Amino acid sequence: MVEKLRFGIIGCGVIGPFHAQAITSLPDAELVAVADNEPDKAQKLAEKYHAKPYLDFQEMFASEQLDVINICTPSGMHGEHACAAMRAGYHTIVEKPMEITRQRLDEMLRVQQETGRKLAVISQHRFDEGAMKVHGLLQEGAFGRLVLGNAAIPWWRAQKYYDSGAWRGTWELDGGGVLMNQSIHSIDLLQWLMGPVKSIYAYTDTLVHRMETEDVAAAVLRFTNGAIGTISATTGAYPGAVTRIEIFGDKGSAIIENDRLGYLHLARDDAEEVGAYGGGSAAKKGSAESVAAGAADPTTALGYTHALQIADMIRAIKEDGTPLLDGQAARHPVEIILGIYESARTHKEVILS
Numbered sequence: 001m002v003e004k005l006r007f008g009i010i011g012c013g014v015i016g017p018f019h020a021q022a023i024t025s026l027p028d029a030e031l032v033a034v035a036d037n038e039p040d041k042a043q044k045l046a047e048k049y050h051a052k053p054y055l056d057f058q059e060m061f062a063s064e065q066l067d068v069i070n071i072c073t074p075s076g077m078h079g080e081h082a083c084a085a086m087r088a089g090y091h092t093i094v095e096k097p098m099e100i101t102r103q104r105l106d107e108m109l110r111v112q113q114e115t116g117r118k119l120a121v122i123s124q125h126r127f128d129e130g131a132m133k134v135h136g137l138l139q140e141g142a143f144g145r146l147v148l149g150n151a152a153i154p155w156w157r158a159q160k161y162y163d164s165g166a167w168r169g170t171w172e173l174d175g176g177g178v179l180m181n182q183s184i185h186s187i188d189l190l191q192w193l194m195g196p197v198k199s200i201y202a203y204t205d206t207l208v209h210r211m212e213t214e215d216v217a218a219a220v221l222r223f224t225n226g227a228i229g230t231i232s233a234t235t236g237a238y239p240g241a242v243t244r245i246e247i248f249g250d251k252g253s254a255i256i257e258n259d260r261l262g263y264l265h266l267a268r269d270d271a272e273e274v275g276a277y278g279g280g281s282a283a284k285k286g287s288a289e290s291v292a293a294g295a296a297d298p299t300t301a302l303g304y305t306h307a308l309q310i311a312d313m314i315r316a317i318k319e320d321g322t323p324l325l326d327g328q329a330a331r332h333p334v335e336i337i338l339g340i341y342e343s344a345r346t347h348k349e350v351i352l353s
């Protein structure tokens with residue numbers, strides 16, 4: 001019989017139920033308990049999956065035998081809740097962003113080291129087929145010298161989305177706006193594919209919504225490998241358009257559109273060299289959907305890749321290995337976003353150490 005790891009969830013709002021669905025879809029995982037300080041939410045989720053509901057996660061820790069805790073609370077609570085779970089002896093999966101300040105990122109890494117528990121941070125799009133394929137090709141050096149890497153996230157969120165929770169769009173608990181909440185997925189992929197970012201110039205603003213944090217941002221990046229890049233992001237682009245990640249090198253180009261590989265052309269696959277003016281429309285092109293799954297509705301694209309990432313954590317626990325996205329891997333995308341905020345605030349180039 002397969003040994004099942006026993007899971008508990010803290011936070012049963014929008015994303016908590018997707019974790020429950022993902023956990024219960026895996027043969028070697030079992031959802032045992034859920035906690036939310038709003039009793040109706042905990043009760044509803046517990047009933048659906050025959051788990052035990054708790055109002056207080058500390059009571060859940062004291063009463064249940066658990067192996068893994070999934071943290072699905074507002075972003076500015078991730079550090080506190082993840083550290084509490086690791087200190088209580090549990091392996092921990094935290095929703096993105098890992099945390100929203102450098103100090104709390106450091107504290108999480110310190111507690112992870114101290115307790116020896118596994119820490120994974122959700123960035124489910126790293127498990128998308130297209131992203132994995134491009135990453136594998138980059139590892140082989142198939143794109144040659146990387147020159148340009150762009151992420152464009154022209155999304156739409158109505159005002160009622162920001163009004164749906166007091167924490168949304170606040171510095172204290174969301175840690176930012178379109179960058180820290182929505183775009184972190186694409187920013188994580190961009191830096192995973194292109195490599196770490198060395199320096200940043202940026203503008204941010206709040207042009208459409210009533211909220212504290214930014215709903216539009218544009219940044220120019222220099223990667224440590226010398227390539228240049230851009231991030232452009234908004235939640236004010238009605239009704240939400242195509243999310244694009246573009247990777248360009250002198251031996252190949254790839255464009256991921258709406259989480260799928262929409263374009264890939266590598267010099268090594270060419271029967272003959274492209275002309276002095278490039279391949280143009282003769283370049284190979286795959287299909288791309290016209291509307292981004294997550295661009296207009298945050299919940300449509302979720303589920304399957306969360307299960308892949310939770311399965312990766314189970315593998316890491318069973319083999320005593322490292323999850324693909326551990327705390328170290330999840331730190332840099334947050335640092336990039338904090339760097340963008342600093343540059344927009346100071347009107348200066350920010351160098352990431």
Ligand SMILES: NC(=O)c1ccc[n+]([C@@H]2O[C@H](COP(=O)([O-])OP(=O)(O)OC[C@H]3O[C@@H](n4cnc5c(N)ncnc54)[C@H](O)[C@@H]3O)[C@@H](O)[C@H]2O)c1
Pocket residue numbers: 010011012013014015016035036037038041055057072073074075076077095096097122124165181298302
């Ligand atoms: N990976 C993704 O694609 C994705 C999608 C949506 C949200 N998220 C992330 O998930 C996190 C939660 O977002 P959401 O949209 O589900 O928010 P939400 O407000 O819908 O849910 C958060 C829940 O946490 C509960 N909570 C708050 N403090 C608590 C505490 N001390 N103990 C127990 N429960 C507590 C709240 O009552 C609420 O039900 C955020 O960090 C967000 O960035 C990730």
